[in-house]
Amino acid sequence: MKAAISLYFPDSTHRLCGWHLSTNATSNIKSPDFTKAFRKLLYSNYNVPQWYERWDALLDKFELHDNAWAATTYEQRLHWAETFLKTHFFGGMSTTQRCVNSYIKRFLNCKIPLRDFIRHVDIAQRNIRESERHDDFISYYTEPAYPTNATLIGYLRQYGAACTRQVFHMVKLEVDLESRYNIVGREAEGTSNIFKLRKFNHQGSEYTVTHSMVDNHLECSCRQFESDCIPCRHFLR
Numbered sequence: 430m431k432a433a434i435s436l437y438f439p440d441s442t443h444r445l446c447g448w449h450l451s452t453n454a455t456s457n458i459k460s461p462d463f464t465k466a467f468r469k470l471l472y473s474n475y476n477v478p479q480w481y482e483r484w485d486a487l488l489d490k491f492e493l494h495d496n497a498w499a500a501t502t503y504e505q506r507l508h509w510a511e512t513f514l515k516t517h518f519f520g521g522m523s524t525t526q527r528c529v530n531s532y533i534k535r536f537l538n539c540k541i542p543l544r545d546f547i548r549h550v551d552i553a554q555r556n557i558r559e560s561e562r563h564d565d566f567i568s569y570y571t572e573p574a575y576p577t578n579a580t581l582i583g584y585l586r587q588y589g590a591a592c593t594r595q596v597f598h599m600v601k602l603e604v605d606l607e608s609r610y611n612i613v614g615r616e617a618e619g620t621s622n623i624f625k626l627r628k629f630n631h632q633g634s635e636y637t638v639t640h641s642m643v644d645n646h647l648e649c650s651c652r653q654f655e656s657d658c659i660p661c662r663h664f665l666r
Contacts, residue, residue: 442517445509447471448524450502457498463491472511472523474651476634480512515652521659532557568593573601581607581665599659607665610636626663636663 434443447468454467466487470480484503493499507513511523525531533553541549573589575582581604588600613635614625624638637650647654653661 442514443508444514444517444519444523445505446523446525447509450509453498453502458491458493458496460491463487466490470510470512474515474634474653475512476650477512479634480510515656517656518658519656521657564593564595573597576601584665596659599657603660603662604665607662610663610666612666626666638663638666 431443434441450471451464451468454464455461458464458467470483470487475483484506488494488499502509533550536549536553537546573594575585575589585597585601585604589597592600609629610626611629612624613627616623620641620643622640622642624640626636626638627633639648640646647664649661649663651661651663653659654664
């Protein structure tokens with residue numbers, strides 16, 4: 430698959446399925462604690478130095494420096510760790526379980542005769558299209574429930590009018606969470622303002638938001654907008 434993707438989709442980014450990686454971690458290391466820690470490295474939004482620090486700590490804790498599976502998995506890190514993939518767009522998908530093929534599998538099993546295969550696939554596709562038509566109707570002809578006390582109510586109304594209801598609720602969640610962050614630093618660099626944000630009463634990771642005064646472009650170190658096309662809570666703060 431890797432060779433085919435490189436040949437026919439040279440400009441795409443090949444991401445390994447997170448669910449399969451977690452399953453492989455369980456079957457190769459056979460430690461629930463390792464799998465739990467590995468999933469954090471798989472999905473968490475660490476910066477690059479933090480990720481390497483936590484990977485080394487993981488190898489030390491479980492004594493895996495000479496483990497062949499761990500070495501092979503590390504070599505493939507650019508294709509599975511969120512830290513290295515967050516600048517690429519994936520629409521929120523990190524496993525094949527969220528793709529169309531996983532939905533179609535609900536209509537298929539090993540006992541279905543070949544003559545019925547196409548019919549079952551057609552039924553699955555028909556259900557997908559019907560669901561999309563229903564979602565489009567809800568988005569076009571109804572309005573979401575807007576909070577009465579939101580400081581960014583105008584912002585939410587723009588998304589409510591332009592986006593599907595599912596995207597609206599994702600943006601609304603970010604709006605609800607933006608008040609949990611404080612601006613802990615600010616500096617000017619050329620034509621940009623750089624803001625440092627940290628979660629309230631939390632000494633964890635800092636996030637850097639860069640605002641260009643030339644074109645009002647915003648960029649956050651979490652890279653959620655680049656990966657999911659959803660504005661992050663740090664932007665909104």
